[in-house]
Amino acid sequence: MSAPLLWIFLPLVLAGILLLLNNPKVVFLSACLFTLFLTLAAWLLPIDTTLTVGGWTFKLTPSIEILGRKLTLTSSDRSFLALIYGSIFFWFIPAISLKITWPLIPLGLAITSLLVATLAVEPFLYAALIIEIAVLLSIPLLMSQRQKPMKGIIRFLIFQTLAVPFILISGWLLAGIGANPGDLALVTQAAIFLGLGFAFLLAIFPFYSWIPMLSEEAHPYLAGFLLWILPTATIFFGLDFLDRYTWLRDISILPAALTTVGILMILSGGILSAFQNHLGRILGCAVIVETGFSLLALSLGGRISLNIFLLLLVPRTLCLCIWSLTLAILRESAPGLNLRDVEKLGRTRPFAASGLILANLALAGMPLLAGFPPRLAIWEGMASSSIPLAFCVVIGSLGLFVSAVRTLAALTSAPEGTAWGARETHVQRLLVLVGLLGLFLLGLFPQWALPLWTKLPAIFTHLSQ
């Protein structure tokens, strides 16, 4: 058996089968067990090593050939596979209580397996096309609530599709640079195409207008899932570029460009979030800020930048999962997610309201919560190079903090005498409580993510040195 068959094609086939099933419990259980199995397999099974269990010998080969090209997953990719399928397992768990088993589970599994394929495909530039296919699959996911097509979703489709030509052309130019590394004009052209491609793909300033629109229009949990998985996979794809091409790592303006774009995203996302009146849009702004922090972490330079970036991953996953889960719970009992729609819900849905506020505060970098340790490292790194820029980062975080305070004010504003009472289901309460526990534990003991932190950089041979 080959590793790509196990971690790419089997999930894809299962996703196809699950699409045909009507029973949500069967879909939920089979998907959760399967993703848990894939996570454990990634954690425990070595690739390209013969294993003997009882009298049975087997070996996971690293490659599979398809249409003349290869999909390869090596042992160094195992930690990434464990991270991605482990996270998917946690994302799938609330699906049944939110009654979104279809479309989240089959389409989410298919999107995940395609995004894993982006890491495995050789030449890796073809990953841009695979990401586009994942984007196309995400449209039914976002529009599953039987709604009219809205501007955010259409704009999301346009911007993601526009990225494909830029990335593919830049790949051709990169091959030319390999043959003629001294050609500065070619390097500049490749850098421009690559930059534009990633600007569209990663929704980098100023191409991020679709994010708040999409998070306002779509179901919050489905939007949250997509806004977590797509940027994460895209940043890994971008890091793969940096890892492979020495000339790209050596471009003198790259750290400055990453810093500028990162600061712009943090500043604009944070300030925008402070003025939003829709809770979904605030989530979208937080995603913009998170992408900014990722870019800023990568701009710090050296191996430490990769480590800080990886340190951001787990808290981000947890925060976005709790944030979108709590929004979905509030949405069940409110006509909409505008601030005036959710007034009083702090009293009738206290678990969801607490989860929402704490997830928001965690992404704003509040001490004791999961988002604080990586942000502290970034603030420290920025302050050592430029105090004004570090101040801009703090202002962006302050914007998210203000949005949390405004949300709290809206949720708790109720006429005198309004009764308190938790009306979430038991499962929803349990999920929120477990998530909040995770937020505090990761904030107090960030070293618990250390095993991941030590193994994950191995994916990037050069960046990790």
Add this chain to the structure above:
Amino acid sequence: MIGVLNWVTLLMTILTASGLLFSRDWRWSLGLLAVQYLCVFWMVQAHWPVSMASAKLVTGWMACAVLGIAQLNARGGKETSRTWQQGRLFSILAAGMILAAMFALSLRGVEWISLSLPVVWGGLVLIGLGLLHLAFTSDSFYVVIGLLTLLSGFEVLYAAIESSILVTALLSVVNLGLALTCAYILNIAQEKFL
């Protein structure tokens, strides 16, 4: 003879891509898109084997068929409203500017990717007018037509530098995926309406 046919194809490409900008009737739009794919096939077969180039044609026509069926199901043949039609003169001017700009760009493109001028200009015209199409409309059907036009132009140019079967297959999946996505969006909107 081939050279003359290339110029004829370019002319047809300009006519179809411009026609897509101005067409109000979805049937005309799909007809123009189908002819446009024929032009794409001709431009791609200049540097690819006919069997591989025909994959573009088949994919394109399949996309047209999917879009046509989706329109019939969703709108029952009713016309779509396109707000930009009021600015017809502006659209003509913009399309003219795109054509001129793409001609200027194609003169440099010929040196860059060693292709004949009509093929490079044809590819760039599709990209430019596809982008213009995207700028003018927010209707999902016409947005997808704009994206398909843009990708067709890109495929014409990219075929000269990459002949991998996997890329051809993936691009075909993307084209068909766009058509199917549009069909899904149209049908969801119809279900909501009903």
